[in-house]
Amino acid sequence: MIIIEFKAYGKKHQYQAIDEAIRTVRFIRNSCIRLWMDNKGTGKYDLSKYCKVLAKQFSFANELNSTARQAAAERAWSSIARFYDNCQKKVPGKKGFPKFQKHCRSVEYKQSGWKLSPDNKSIIFSDKKGIGKLKLKGKWHVWRFDKKQIKRVRIVRRADGYYVQFCVSVEINEKLKPTGNTVGLDVGLKNFYTDSDGNVEPNPRFYRTGEKRLKFYQRRFFRKKKGSSNRSKAINKLGRAHLKISRQREEHAKRLARCVIQSNDLVAYEDLRVKNLVKNHCLAKSINDAGWYQFRKWLEHFGTKFGRSTVAVNPAYTSQNCSQCSEVVKKSLSTRTHTCKCGCQLDRDHNAAINILERALSTAGHVGTWIIDPNACGDLASTVLGSDQVEQAGSMKQESPRL
The missing domain is CATH 3.30.420 (Nucleotidyltransferase; domain 5)
Incomplete structure (x- = not known):
């Protein structure tokens, strides 16, 4: 499985439609978390069925593609399953109880709701959100793969623009000659x-090197009036600096x-x-x-x-x-x-x-x-990355907390 990413270009109303789709994903994900909290014994398939109920109750949820709604429910279940897994493993400290998401940056489609254009330079999203045709710019040629191999398409919002990611089911194995080292x-x-x-x-110390510039953008951000356009621009500048690092x-x-x-x-x-x-x-x-x-x-x-x-x-x-x-x-x-x-x-x-x-x-x-483990005895067992190792703490944000 590989991820191929392209920079997406569109018009202002298309970017607004992407933002609306991302807000809808956040709403569905949080609604599924609330359903799980209020109803004991709620499972993965119950959350998937609840997406259809939300689509009937709210018109903006119905505008989003059905597979995108299911993907939002899967996000909710992944946080719930992680909490159950930590409890079962008796992980010390906080177990990661699912929380409501305040900021969301992506919307994910499965194998419907989109299609690649014949010119091999753009993608068309066909749901009712009005995203439409986005131009793509990148180095990889995703069109050489069969469409059945593309399992997911994700639109990601970052500080420097919007990106389209393709999750392609293909194995890349390269055999090298033994070096003896x-x-x-x-x-x-x-x-x-x-x-x-x-x-x-x-050690390059990228954060230490760019810390002076980050503090400059942080001061500019806090000096701007809340809710103003200048404050939004300052947030974007700060986010770009964090993204570069x-x-x-x-x-x-x-x-x-x-x-x-x-x-x-x-x-x-x-x-x-x-x-x-x-x-x-x-x-x-x-x-x-x-x-x-x-x-x-x-x-x-x-x-x-x-x-x-x-x-x-x-x-x-x-x-x-x-x-x-x-x-x-x-x-x-x-x-x-x-x-x-x-x-x-x-x-x-x-x-x-x-x-x-x-x-x-x-x-x-x-x-x-x-x-x-030199102190352990018996046979060795392999481990998957992420099973008992926790990622870096979130104090060093890869991107700005808000865009």
Whole structure:
């Protein structure tokens, strides 16, 4: 399954129609959440049936395509199912009880309500919202795929305009020649990562670099009168600045992950719980700015695509244990050099990267993502990304909270 994205161009009334469709999606999703709250035992199919009831009661809901209404109900059920899953797993802390959505940025169609134009440069939305024909600009040619392979079409609103995304059911697998190399990665704040060979990748710190400009736009935003057009323009400027930083961070993580995967047969990295790490208010901004989650996500994606082994290792004591004699050498975070009585003297991160690789080599030959716990016994079990790892905390917004 791949996502192909195009920039969409239209007229002002078409953009207003897209905004109205997005508001309708938010209304249906929140109505389904309310139905679930008020009626015990409400299931996924009950929410899907409720969409038809909403369409009969409200004319603006009836104007939206039926598959788009069903997709909105599926969004509601996904938040409910996640809450049930967290309760069943007994996740510590808040379980993520479904909340009413205040801001929504996309509307999703299934395999009806749209069609590609014959000129291969635009898409036509045929529901009663009046979106009509949108011109598309992008590099991928979605028209080379069969229409049956396009499972979803989504219109996304961002600070710099509107985008159309196509979810295409196709598998892309590329086989690379074995390199005979293995590497362990230790991510950090001073350097983005240090590998087991001693190579260092600097941390670009995109948010820190653009923070001065962000504060400038924030001051301009708060000085404008509420409800004025100037305030809306200031919000858009702020959103564009946040969007640029998020794209820089994502592209940086993607580029590095691709290079690492293509150069090594096995890549080992730390199984970090970013949600717990950002509880340290002194380091939270720097941790979010580093983008460790994005880096891991792309490592696993390219590992699957190119048939490479990716191994997630429990990071416990990787910095304290000596990579030569396995002796525990306790050190604080301020101590950046590992010095052992056996004569081993390495950079702290380099020593940790070697330990990470050594723990991962026990699973050499397995393709996929594995979590290695040195204190556990028995067979190893694979894990899907997102099953027990939580994404980065939301304090570092990828985009402006409002558009």
